[in-house]
Amino acid sequence: MTSLKLVIDTNILISAALSSQGAPARLVRCALAQHRLVFSQPTFDELRTRIYRPKFDRYISLESRERLLHDFNACAHWVDIGEPALYCRDRDDDKFIETALVAQAPYLISGDNDLLQTGELTALKIISAQQALDVLGF
DSSP states (O other): OOOOOEEEEEEHHHHHHHHHSHHHHHHHHHHHHHHHEEEOHHHHHHHHHHHHHHGGGTTOOOHHHHHHHHHHHOOOEEOOSOOOOOOOGGGGGHHHHHHHHTTTTTTEEOOHHHTSSSSSSSSSSOOOOOHHHHTTOO
16 A cells, blocks of 8 residues: 555554554554555644543653653654644644545544544545554554
C-alpha cells in the first residue's frame, strides 16, 4: 500500500500515548512507520492542551508528553485551514474534518461518536481505530 496522509483525532493519539497496548497504540505506531500524520494548527493545539491535563500526570511524564509533541510536530504533514464549515453535531470536531479535506486525506480516524456518526463526505471516510487497522492492513 502506498503512503497515505491520515488525520487521527486527539482521543486516539492520547489513548496511544497512555497505553502501548490496544488498537490506538498499534494504529499510531503503524501510521508513523508507513504513512504521514496530518495536523493543522487547531488540531495540534487541541492535542497539546489536552495531553497536559493533570488527569494524565500519573500515566505519562511531562518529558514524554513534550517528546511526543515534538516528534509529531517534526514528522507531520501540515495544512492551513480557515474557519471550518459545519460538518457534524459537535462544532469542535469540524476542524478535524476540515484538516482531512484540505490535506486530501482519505481517512479521518476517531473514537468520537459525533465524528463517527457524521455522514460520509466526498473522498473522506471517518473510521474507528479498529476499522483503520483492518482497512490499512496493519
